Amino acid sequence: MGEPVTLPPLEVDLELIRRLDRNGPRYTSYPTADRFDKGFGPAAYIPWLRKRAADPDRSPLSLYFHIPFCNTLCFYCGCNKVITKDFSKSEKYIQYVIKEMRMQAALMGERQRVEQLHWGGGTPTFLTHEQMRALMGATRELFDLAADGEYSIEIDPRKVGDETIALLAELGFNRISIGVQDFEPEVQKAVNRIQSEEETLRVIKAARANGFQSVSIDLIYGLPKQTVAGFKRTLEKVIAADPDRLSIYNYAHLPTVFMPQRRINEADLPIAQVKLEILGLAVKTMTDAGYLYIGMDHFAKPQDELAVAQREHRLHRNFQGYSTHSDCDMISLGVSSIGQVGPTYSQNFRELDDYYAALDRDELPVMRGMELNRDDELRRAIIQYLMCHFELDKAALEREWDIRFDEYFAVELGELAERAAEGLVELTPEAIRVTPRGRMLIRNVCMVFDHYLRTREQHARYSKVI
């Protein structure tokens, strides 16, 4: 880990973003999930679990649980979820997730140490208190949860009382992430997510009172009925709530891919110029309030562990976004979840029926995945480094991977020269550095190293910054 590095301040050049913004992956994995292969099933995955278990130098584990249920439908939703008010559905689901967890734990033999755990969704707080206790109880029985680990959960404040926050703290959670999206009543109505400011503030207050170490808020820009003035009010309220982290995601309107989005009135969507102004306002407001730009859509207070990890070159990117745990294998449980063990990715079935049927056959519900080759791993290391630290030390990479960078990446360097001419990167014989103006377009730089985009143009499948 070298000396701590403080990045120069982010520069927001809206004209540059407007001109150069392209559809591109968010690189929560490389290769991206759309490259996974249906030929990679349980038989390909299990040997890697066993190999991990036999390795005396194995890293601690990260666990991810996908809870797909939600009470009501948000019209902007692009997630894998099931809308229901029937808790017997989540009861059944939890039993299957526990079965899956037992099968994976048995394959690894002795109890594995866990340093990071996340419940995502859907809406994890859809679960009843008994279901939450059952799931966490089984997790503690099967795994050794480190006392100082990062245990996080996504919260929907509309359904969460103070007693639920107290229970989550009792179960060991110490970080929460709260979906807000926008506080303006007109916007909330247009996306079918009515969530009062009071509900959100009450949850934050309860989290602080129960000793949660980090509170994160998610906003979305580009939603119907959004205006610059309205989003300014939302940002002011968010800053007053004083979260440790904030994510501001772009709403990508893809009604042909995501059915719920068909219920959004397209005439209500802000035009590109307004979206751009909202983005500029959001970045300025957050940085003026003292938050640091971490990368992609994330901001954090300077003392937050993500900002500290970035300064100390320990930041990492995984399926939940940015993380401080760089060397964890990730076991993912539940429908549609994606895990990473050794040089493999594996994804579970997306539909509940398929997921249940596999477990009824006593098979792990792996639907697809891939085993990375050396070139994939090298490119993943480069993309990770650029995403997290905005620069690449060529000599360090040559030592670690036994390559001659300029020869191996001759084609990529040609393209990077174009990115340099656009003002996104600076190239020296020793390093590639993303400029302060280029940071918000970091994926344009990472895409140069994506072998799969080179072989098959599929940019249009991905979203943009604006």
Ligand code: SF4
């Ligand atoms: S946006 Fe989140 S809470 Fe809303 S329907 Fe989708 S998964 Fe559920």
